[in-house]
Amino acid sequence: MEKVTIIGAGGFGVSLAIIANQNHHAVTVWDISEEIVQAILRDGEHKTKLPGVPLPKEIGFTCDPQCMEGSNLIVFVVPSQFIRSVAQRLKPYITPQMVLVNASKGLEEDTFLTMSQVIQSEYPDNAVGVITGPSHAEEVGRGVPTTVVAASKNESAAAMIQDMFSSQTLRIYINTDPVGCEIGGALKNIIALAAGVCDGLKCGDNTKAALMTRGIHEITNLGVKMGGKPETFCGLSGIGDLIVTCCSMHSRNRRAGILIGEGVSPEEAVKQVGTVEGYYCCHAAWKLAQVHHVSMPITEQLYHVLFDGASAAQAVQNLMNRPKKREYEDILS
Incomplete structure (x- = not known):
């Protein structure tokens, strides 16, 4: 069992949390919004992003960034324009041993960097990977068969992502071209x-x-x-x-x-x-x-x-x- 922290309680973040939980990993979802976290805890589902999808009680939802302590994998799933500010906010809680994963899609406006490059620039000592491909959260969260790639220049990091999220409904290929x-x-x-x-x-x-x-x-x-x-x-x-x-x-x-x-x-x-x-x-x-x-x-x-x-x-x-x-x-x- 590995410890996974998902950064961002949006539809895709919660979908990845469901899959990691099904793979018997310890999963916590962190979000900056107390309102979103409390609504999920109250309803037992994400009514706005994944209505009708029950969330396993084993998945933690919190606004406390200390939840990242001891995590093997940190997955960033926030809108691209907020990746850098969130990465900076969480610096006190992320250690060099953690593998960092980007699951957001976009380019940084001022630097033209991809999202994993933004994360790498804030955490130069960490292995950084990417999860990307045809993966609407509305289908991933409901277990509709989906195939994506885990990409990293560090192939062992890509293999780790592949192992932690591969399931009967999510097939992941390794790619070394992030x-x-x-x-x-x-x-x-x-x-x-x-x-x-x-x-x-x-x-x-x-x-x-x-x-x-x-x-x-x-x-x-x-x-x-x-x-x-x-x-x-x-x-x-x-x-x-x-x-x-x-x-x-x-x-x-x-x-x-x-x-x-x-x-x-x-x-x-x-x-x-x-x-x-x-x-x-x-x-x-x-x-x-x-x-x-x-x-x-x-x-x-x-x-x-x-x-x-x-x-x-x-x-x-x-x-x-x-x-x-x-x-x-x-x-x-």
Whole structure:
């Protein structure tokens, strides 16, 4: 039995806690919100994120960070914009022997770092890994079969993550390309937001298929420039995560995009849906594309819709009217 602490009582964090508990590990979920923790303890379930999923009594829920004492594994599952502040807040309780895991998807706005890189910068002496892939909490928490990757430059850390969370319903592959895995997981939210916009505009299946295909092309181009391996983007953390996020109504990015396509302002769409990682990531990704001189037309057009007041319908036309070219002439360039 290992001791696991989950940082963040959101849907995916609680889902991972359920799986670790089923694997007979000692699990505690820490959250900064007393209101959320007390509601879970009172109801025996997470009514807002995983309604109808009973939570085993063995899982602890607390706002006391001392719960991390003696943990073998610390899993960060908080919105990307809060990863650094939470990591800094918990420094008195985390020791170098603990393996730290990122399960959030996004890029830090000012530094362009992935979330595991943010954690590593705060904890340079710890082994750091990533859990990512097609994994909506609404399905993981209910035991719907799901397959993801555990990625780390430290393969023993990746193997530890694999061992602790593999189950009859969660199959985990090891990957040694955390940068590529996280770039795929972050940037697919941008494409999913754009896919939702197309849905809101009542575009068809052909449109979405084209958008997803050209979207993974953009993600790969930038991801390789940032040090990722090309094959990573053909896997679970690339095309796998892209498919589920573009096509599922569990996806907050897609739902926000639908509202924008229907005429709701981007700011109001994000307010209605909640955490929309693609909204924040689009800003960072567009800046990164310029830094690395990578062509990312979908990201560029979505950026103008989200932040410059551009028309969603015009953005589609702008993409369709781009100069003629070969399909692969700029890949990895």
